[in-house]
Amino acid sequence: MSFAVNALICASYFSRRNKRRRRRYHVHPILVERLLEGEFCKLFWRLQEDEEKFFDYFKMSIRSFDELQARLQDNLKHCNMFRVPIQPIERLAVTLRYFVTGQTYEDLHFRFRIGAATIGNIIQEVSKNIWSLLHQECLSIPKTQEGCLQIAAGFETVANFPNCIGCIDGKHVRIICPEHSGSLYSNYKKFYSVVLLAMCDSDYRFTYINVGACGADSDSNIFRRSSLFTKLQNGEIILPPPKPLPHTTEPLAYMIIGDAAFGISNKVLRPYARSNLTHKKKIFNYRLSRARRYIESTFGIMSNKFKIFHRPMNTSLPNTTTIIKACCVLHNYIRERDGYRIQDTLTIVGFNDLRHNANSNIRSGDAIRDKFANYFVSPDGCIPWQNACIF
Structure with missing residues (x-):
C-alpha cells in the first residue's frame, strides 16, 4: 500500500515538474x-x-x-x-x-x-x-556662504522676503500598501504613502530632499530626524552671518520658511496660528505665504511633468524611494536646461499636504518671527499691495 502511494506521489511530482519546464x-x-x-x-x-x-x-x-x-x-x-x-x-x-x-x-x-x-x-x-x-x-544644499546668499537674494527679489535661504515642505506620495506593513504607511487621509520632504530655492529647484518616511509619521518628527535638521543644529551647513533687513540696523539670522506643519525655531519660520490674528500677524502670514508658494510650485511643476505621481506607485519600497529621488534630480536637471511651462505651476496634482502639528514653539523663534512681522508693517518693509491682499 505504501509503495503504491509513494509511486503516485513521485509520478505527480515529475508530471508537475515537466509541465513547469514546458515552455511554448x-x-x-x-x-x-x-x-x-x-x-x-x-x-x-x-x-x-x-x-x-x-x-x-x-x-x-x-x-x-x-x-x-x-x-x-x-x-x-x-x-x-x-x-x-x-x-x-x-x-x-x-x-x-x-x-x-x-x-x-x-x-x-x-x-x-x-x-x-x-x-x-x-x-x-x-x-x-x-x-x-x-x-x-543638480541637487545639493549650498556648501558656501556665497551659495546661501545667492538664494537669499533670489527670495528678496522675487518674493520680497529677505534673509530666506529656502522654503521647506513635505508631501505624501501615494503607494500600494506594502506587505506586512499594517497601518505603518496609512496616513491621516486614509491612503498609503511615503513622505517626500523637500526644500527649494526661488528658481523652483530642489536644494534638499528626504524620501521614504512612513505616511503615518508626523511631519515634525520627519523633519527632526532628517539630515537637514542635524546639519543645521551641528553647524555643518555654513549659513551667512546675521544681516540687518533692508533699511534697518539690527542684524537678523537667515531663516528657512515652512508652513504650519513645522514647529517654529531659530532656524525655521512658520505662520502665526489662524485665530484672532492682528493686522501685523495677517501681514506676516501673507508675506510668508508669498515666499512659501515657491515650494508648492516646485512640487506642482514636477508632478505635472512626471505623471507617475498621479497614481499610487506599485513598486517595492526601496524601488519607490529610488524612483522619487531620480524624479527630483531630473526635475532640477531639466529646470536648469529647459526652464518650465507656466501652466505647470498653477496646480499641484498627485501630492497631499502633511498634517498640521503645532506642538513645538521655541521662544527664540517667536522673537525672530515678531521682528520680521514688525518689519513687514513698517514703512521700510511694507509693499504697496499687502493690505489689499489680507482683506
Whole structure:
C-alpha cells in the first residue's frame, strides 16, 4: 500500500515538474518584433526631427536628452551572447516614458515590446544611475556662504522676503500598501504613502530632499530626524552671518520658511496660528505665504511633468524611494536646461499636504518671527499691495 502511494506521489511530482519546464516560446513572438515594431524603433527617430513633439514626449529638449544619455551610456551598457541587448538610449527612453506617463510595466511591455519584468529592472537601474551621477551636481544644499546668499537674494527679489535661504515642505506620495506593513504607511487621509520632504530655492529647484518616511509619521518628527535638521543644529551647513533687513540696523539670522506643519525655531519660520490674528500677524502670514508658494510650485511643476505621481506607485519600497529621488534630480536637471511651462505651476496634482502639528514653539523663534512681522508693517518693509491682499 505504501509503495503504491509513494509511486503516485513521485509520478505527480515529475508530471508537475515537466509541465513547469514546458515552455511554448523561448521568447514570445511579440517581443521578438521589438526591433521592428517597438515604439522606440518606430517613433524615436521621427521625434528627433521635431523639437516640440520630442519635448512633449520626454518632457525635455533633444539637447538635454542627448547630454543625459551620453553621461549614462557607459553605466547602462550590457553584453549578451545569445540575443541583441537593449541599448542604453532605449533604456533611458523607457524609463523617461514611465516617469512622464505614469503607465504600468504591463502597458510599457506592449508598447516597447519588452518583457514587463525586464522593464522593471531597466527602470530601477536607470533611476539608480541618474541619482548617483547627478545628485551632487543638480541637487545639493549650498556648501558656501556665497551659495546661501545667492538664494537669499533670489527670495528678496522675487518674493520680497529677505534673509530666506529656502522654503521647506513635505508631501505624501501615494503607494500600494506594502506587505506586512499594517497601518505603518496609512496616513491621516486614509491612503498609503511615503513622505517626500523637500526644500527649494526661488528658481523652483530642489536644494534638499528626504524620501521614504512612513505616511503615518508626523511631519515634525520627519523633519527632526532628517539630515537637514542635524546639519543645521551641528553647524555643518555654513549659513551667512546675521544681516540687518533692508533699511534697518539690527542684524537678523537667515531663516528657512515652512508652513504650519513645522514647529517654529531659530532656524525655521512658520505662520502665526489662524485665530484672532492682528493686522501685523495677517501681514506676516501673507508675506510668508508669498515666499512659501515657491515650494508648492516646485512640487506642482514636477508632478505635472512626471505623471507617475498621479497614481499610487506599485513598486517595492526601496524601488519607490529610488524612483522619487531620480524624479527630483531630473526635475532640477531639466529646470536648469529647459526652464518650465507656466501652466505647470498653477496646480499641484498627485501630492497631499502633511498634517498640521503645532506642538513645538521655541521662544527664540517667536522673537525672530515678531521682528520680521514688525518689519513687514513698517514703512521700510511694507509693499504697496499687502493690505489689499489680507482683506
